[in-house]
Amino acid sequence: MLDRLDAIYPVRYTALVLCVLAALLSLFAWIGFGVGGFFFLLFASLSALGLWDLRQSKSALRRNYPVLGHLRYMLEKIRPEIRQYFLEGDTDEAPFSRSQRSLVYARAKGETDKRPFGTQLDVTANGFEWINHSLLPSTLASSDFRLTIGGPLCRQPYDASVFNISAMSFGALSAHAIQALNAGARRGGFAHDTGEGSISAWHRLHGGDLIWEIGSGYFGCRDAAGRFNEDKFKANALEPQVKMIEIKLSQGAKPGHGGVLPAAKVTPEIAAARGVRMGVDCVSPAAHSAFATPMELLHFVARLRELSGGKPTGFKFCVGHPWEWFAIVKAMLETGITPDFIVVDGSEGGTGAAPLEFTDHVGVPLQEGLRLVHNTLVGVNLRDCIKLGAAGKVVSAFDLARAFAVGADWCNSARGFMFALGCIQAQTCHTGACPTGVATQDPLRQQALVVSDKSERVFNYHQQTLKALQELVQASGLQHPCEISARHIVRRVNENEVRLLAQLLPSVAPGALLSGAQVQHPVFDTYWALARADRFGLA
Ligand SMILES: Cc1cc2nc3c(=O)[nH]c(=O)nc-3n(C[C@H](O)[C@H](O)[C@H](O)COP(=O)(O)O)c2cc1C
Numbered sequence: 001m002l003d004r005l006d007a008i009y010p011v012r013y014t015a016l017v018l019c020v021l022a023a024l025l026s027l028f029a030w031i032g033f034g035v036g037g038f039f040f041l042l043f044a045s046l047s048a049l050g051l052w053d054l055r056q057s058k059s060a061l062r063r064n065y066p067v068l069g070h071l072r073y074m075l076e077k078i079r080p081e082i083r084q085y086f087l088e089g090d091t092d093e094a095p096f097s098r099s100q101r102s103l104v105y106a107r108a109k110g111e112t113d114k115r116p117f118g119t120q121l122d123v124t125a126n127g128f129e130w131i132n133h134s135l136l137p138s139t140l141a142s143s144d145f146r147l148t149i150g151g152p153l154c155r156q157p158y159d160a161s162v163f164n165i166s167a168m169s170f171g172a173l174s175a176h177a178i179q180a181l182n183a184g185a186r187r188g189g190f191a192h193d194t195g196e197g198s199i200s201a202w203h204r205l206h207g208g209d210l211i212w213e214i215g216s217g218y219f220g221c222r223d224a225a226g227r228f229n230e231d232k233f234k235a236n237a238l239e240p241q242v243k244m245i246e247i248k249l250s251q252g253a254k255p256g257h258g259g260v261l262p263a264a265k266v267t268p269e270i271a272a273a274r275g276v277r278m279g280v281d282c283v284s285p286a287a288h289s290a291f292a293t294p295m296e297l298l299h300f301v302a303r304l305r306e307l308s309g310g311k312p313t314g315f316k317f318c319v320g321h322p323w324e325w326f327a328i329v330k331a332m333l334e335t336g337i338t339p340d341f342i343v344v345d346g347s348e349g350g351t352g353a354a355p356l357e358f359t360d361h362v363g364v365p366l367q368e369g370l371r372l373v374h375n376t377l378v379g380v381n382l383r384d385c386i387k388l389g390a391a392g393k394v395v396s397a398f399d400l401a402r403a404f405a406v407g408a409d410w411c412n413s414a415r416g417f418m419f420a421l422g423c424i425q426a427q428t429c430h431t432g433a434c435p436t437g438v439a440t441q442d443p444l445r446q447q448a449l450v451v452s453d454k455s456e457r458v459f460n461y462h463q464q465t466l467k468a469l470q471e472l473v474q475a476s477g478l479q480h481p482c483e484i485s486a487r488h489i490v491r492r493v494n495e496n497e498v499r500l501l502a503q504l505l506p507s508v509a510p511g512a513l514l515s516g517a518q519v520q521h522p523v524f525d526t527y528w529a530l531a532r533a534d535r536f537g538l539a
Contacts, residue, residue, distance in 0.1 A: 134477025142412025155310025168199025346392025
């Protein structure tokens with residue numbers, strides 16, 4: 001009912017409209033009958049406040065909920081736990097805790113991210129983790145940590161930041177959000193992954209580095225039947241703004257599950273960016289049509305790399321059946337084709353919308369998935385020519401440090417940057433009624449997100465997170481985050497025992513999988529021999 005009304009007139013402006021009406025009424029009463037002066041002053045001030053809310057650029061929430069939006073901040077000050085009833089899904093079910101989000105907000109706003117009085121974490125709890133420091137901390141000149149992505153078959157290696165914006169499509173996010181992310185990436189010299197929704201005009205506006213993601217819908221490079229089209233691919237891939245090509249095999253929040261953007265949400269802009277028709281559901285099938293075997297996948301990688309003029313080309317996936325991943329590695333060995341990078345997405349990853357069973361119970365979590373991929377490549381001596389990216393609840397510098405320790409060379413974050421854009425985790429991304437204009441195609445709601453203001457926050461969040469990472473690296477006496485290994489992180493396993501991550505996580509010796517010998521690791525010992533390069537299924 002409210003949504004239908006909202007389509008006619010923005011219901012969320014009601015508080016302001018009522019204040020203006022009450023101010024007018026009390027003015028008449030005051031002039032006419034000499035009463036109501038106090039109410040006129042009260043409602044006139046609230047109306048002025050509401051009109052100011054509509055004009056200011058700092059808070060998207062107040063721009064979308066003039067007058068009413070202040071309630072959230074007041075409650076935040078008074079009793080944080082009441083706040084969850086006002087526009088913010090800050091319950092135990094929420095994916096990110098209040099302290100995780102407030103750290104991002106503080107860094108994005110350039111406010112102090114320092115905390116007084118010591119840790120609020122329970123250091124006696126199982127699973128509590130820390131990084132050990134050194135008595136000889138290092139001193140580093142810069143926090144602009146980078147890596148070169150591009151293996152032996154790549155002609156245009158990319159000088160990448162160790163922290164980038166993870167894939168989120170235009171369509172899942174608003175045009176203003178895409179602009180703010182890309183402008184922030186441009187200023188900070190880091191990369192912005194397009195997501196499977198392809199490259200839109202809003203990605204091109206600010207010129208920030210792009211990672212172009214090719215999903216099973218082949219948006220931006222498809223023919224009328226939805227199959228991959230080389231010419232359309234080349235047209236986009238050869239653009240200088242495109243730095244890398246990423247084939248999306250799956251994302252952690254809904255692996256093996258395609259996606260549909262309902263016809264009603266396919267705006268002319270989305271249709272243009274994706275190369276699809278208006279008024280028709282925009283479908284991302286669960287599987288690709290350009291390849292059906294591990295060998296074909298690698299030939300597709302080689303083809304896209306060639307068509308893009310030799311740019312780094314790789315794929316993103318959430319680990320599922322281990323034998324399917326093993327089959328891809330065997331195909332690398334048989335074809336001699338290697339991707340330049342692989343992004344491992346944890347099942348704890350986010351999405352614009354997915355069935356609960358998928359978000360909760362399908363796919364391998366980041367730690368186990370990343371470690372398996374790292375170990376397999378070490379086991380076949382391909383680790384040095386393939387860079388590993390990691391995504392899945394990476395928002396703080398310690399999350400980055402832990403991912404490096406497990407095996408990553410760089411990290412991507414999606415929801416971390418959404419928080420930097422002003423997301424309050426209302427979890428209404430799938431309704432189009434996002435209160436902060438981040439995940440909506442509603443023109444009025446998204447105008448609340450002021451690009452110049454939010455791109456600054458995206459830039460700040462990135463900078464401040466890398467600064468915090470620099471402090472961690474220095475404290476551990478290291479020179480670069482990629483030196484952080486499983487020996488540096490410690491985890492409590494029970495109240496009296498702790499272990500190094502290196503003692504808890506499995507490792508495979510270099511080349512060990514090539515000898516055919518058992519590596520004393522159940523998954524490898526059970527499935528490695530059974531995996532075949534010519535099929536994803538077991539032999
Ligand atoms: C709104 C939204 C849209 C997303 N769209 C895509 C997408 O198009 N392609 C993709 O590979 N992953 C997509 N993802 C997954 C993210 O890129 C990322 O891998 C995952 O959320 C883990 O990162 P996070 O925990 O930092 O959010 C999306 C995530 C969100 C929250």
